[in-house]
Amino acid sequence: MTNRTRKTSPPTAALRCAIYTRKSTEEGLEQEFNSLDAQRESGENYIKSQASEGWECLPDQYDDGGFSGGNMERPALKRLLADIEAGKIDCVVVYKVDRLSRSLLDFAKMVETFDKHQVSFVSVTQLINTSTSMGRLMLNVLLSFAQFEREIISERTRDKIAAARRKGKWSGGMPLLGYDVDPRGSKLIVNEEEASRVRTIYELYLEHQSLIATVQELEKRGWVNKLWMTRKGHERGGKTFTKTSLHKLLTNITYTGKLKYKDEVHEGEHAAIVSGDLWQRVQLVLGRNGRSGGAAVRNKFGALLKGILRCVPCGCAMSPSHSTKNGTKRYRYYVCTSAQKRGWHSCPSKSIPAGEIERFVVEQIKCIGLDPALLHETVANARNQGQSQVAALEAERRGLERELSRWSDEIRKLLEQIVPGEGNTPATARLADLQERIRGAERRATEVREQVIALSRDIVDEREVAKAMAVFDPVWESLTPREQTRIVQLLVERVDYDGTTGKVTITFHPSGIKTLADELAGRDTEDAA
Known part of the structure; x- marks a missing residue:
């Protein structure tokens, strides 16, 4: 009797598979089962179907939620590529090719990395496997169409913004000091309190004739850039002015009731808060101070009207x-x-x-x-201008009082949340910030009162001026x-x-x-x- 030995095939080597998922926006990620979960589940099912070939799903999750596929600046993608270079991955599985990249150039770089480390790539819904030449061809064709689609979407978005600007509509972006954005996000609404502050900033620059001096005055007053709340309740803006941010405010034609798109200027749907004359005068001074930044310039030949x-x-x-x-x-x-x-x-x-x-x-x-009529007219104009300054200061004072009241209410609520002995918490940090803001606002309120008193004293008297002149x-x-x-x-x-x-x-x-x-x-x- 002859003994026969049954030959058995060697066990299939395990193929370590990493699933990569991506979603461009954060919308819906808070749901219990979101888009990233759906992509991962599809990848896991595909890997299970290849279990007989030795495919195994790695436990590490490579999820990029809220990141664009147009570039490679994604934390999970960087971690995936690092693990590939470390030899931890044999195959990358995605739901669809554009989840990994929408850029043909970027994907070509990734394919080079895959080839270098002998890592294959699989798209579940498109049946693409880069281990075959036909799979590579299909992949490049799909990526070309994906990039074409992305460029078309970008062009449509730019055209939509241009059309909106040409019709005078607000097309989004960070809110401006002096305006609020309506709930639909398509129109600017004047914030009277901030608008008065913007006009004062323009006048302060004309008074000081220098960006640095104006920034110092704004810091002294405790005035900051636009502070607003995002839809998710996060506080943004509110930073102190710099030369750059002040120059940007002073040259923003939006304040004159217009909107700019590239080199085009169009009438806006929003109301102007800075008169055309005031805006133009500021531009003249900015242009004259272009090189000196407003520093004193020598007047060699005694030109009396230099700069005016x-x-x-x-x-x-x-x-x-x-x-x-x-x-x-x-x-x-x-x-x-x-x-x-x-x-x-x-x-x-x-x-x-x-x-x-x-x-x-x-x-x-x-x-x-010498001319009584001219004297009377000049003094009257000076008084009107002085009264306008007093009115602006009074408006600022009322705004400071509202801010102080709001901050005081917030402090009372925070004090109810703070538990003794807990140390540093977000509530204590916010409390310290509010107290600092209140000190600055109270200091500025005192300065405003003093300025109002000084302006009231400086109202010109016709007889006094006539005698001096x-x-x-x-x-x-x-x-x-x-x-x-x-x-x-x-x-x-x-x-x-x-x-x-x-x-x-x-x-x-x-x-x-x-x-x-x-x-x-x-x-x-x-x-x-």
């Missing part, structure tokens, strides 16, 4: 310049900066002799004390060129020159007349003594 004279037709500054004849005689004049850049034909003002326009402005200042003429001639420049810059906010009609309009600083009256009256008293 502007061309009305072009809406831009007129800068001082000079030319010499025979190397000895110097001719000073102011020239439109737009005409310099775009050509003389573009501006009807072009240039004006410096001495001529400076003498006219000085004569107008002298006339204030009566001695302006003789005093003016005794001043040095530097003092004359300082006096004009103190007194005059801007001078508008229209070369088409030859008209010159002077706008005085609201507090400049009072300051000048006090200085001239004091000098007159010293001379009499």
Whole structure:
């Protein structure tokens, strides 16, 4: 009897399979059974169907919830690739190819990594296996279509945003200081309290003529950028101003009731909170301070109207310049900066002799004390401007009171949540933050009250100004060129020159007349003594 030995096939080597899942948004991930779970279950069932081939599902989960497939900046994907390089994985299983990547270039890099470490790739719903040449071909075709679809969606999104902006509709993004977004997210609604603050910031910049000085003033007042709550209840924004964020606020044309898309400007559906004139004046100062940032610039030839004279037709500054004849005689004049850049034909003002326009402005200042009607009109305008400043400060004070009341209520609720002996908790951290904010708001409220009192005291008196301006003429001639420049810059906010009609309009600083009256009256008293 012959003994026969049965040959048995060697056991199949285990194929370690990792399942990768991804979802572009976080919406729905909080559900008990979400999209990532469904993808993983499909992968697990497929692996079980290949159990006879030795396929085993690894227990590690590689889930990217809320990450785009357009790039490789995904934590679970990075962990998956690291484990592949460490030799822990033999096969990557996904529900669909675009779950791993929507970029053909990125996927090509991943395939190189897979090949280098002899790792295969399987798409459950598309029956793709990169271990075969046909599987590779199908994979590249599918990825090409996936990338094409992604680019089409991007183009449609850009076109939709452009169409919305051209119709004046708000197309999303971070809210702006001065506005709230309606519940539908398609329109900006004026927040009166913040809008008043925005206008004050514009005026503060015109007053200080410097980004740094304005930032310091805002920090002193405790003013911060837009603070808002996300739909999930998270607090965002509320950061202190920097040169960059202040410049962004001052150059945002949205505040004038318009919307910008690339280089196009369109009328918006929202209301303006900054007048076109105020916005334009700020842009002129920003343009003039482009290189210096608002630092003091030397005024070599004593140009009285440097920085305050502007061309009305072009809406831009007129800068001082000079030319010499025979190397000895110097001719000073102011020239439109737009005409310099775009050509003389573009501006009807072009240039004006410096001495001529400076003498006219000085004569107008002298006339204030000689013409009762002009004196009355000038003092009335100064009073109106001063009262506007008081009104703005009062609005700020009311806003501070509302903030203090809201923060105090929040502190009372937090105190009920804090348990003695628990140490540092989110509630104690928030409590410390609120207390710091309250100290800053109370400090600013005190400053506002003092400023209101000071402005009330500085309201110009017509008789006092008339008396002081009566001695302006003789005093003016005794001043040095530097003092004359300082006096004009103190007194005059801007001078508008229209070369088409030859008209010159002077706008005085609201507090400049009072300051000048006090200085001239004091000098007159010293001379009499």
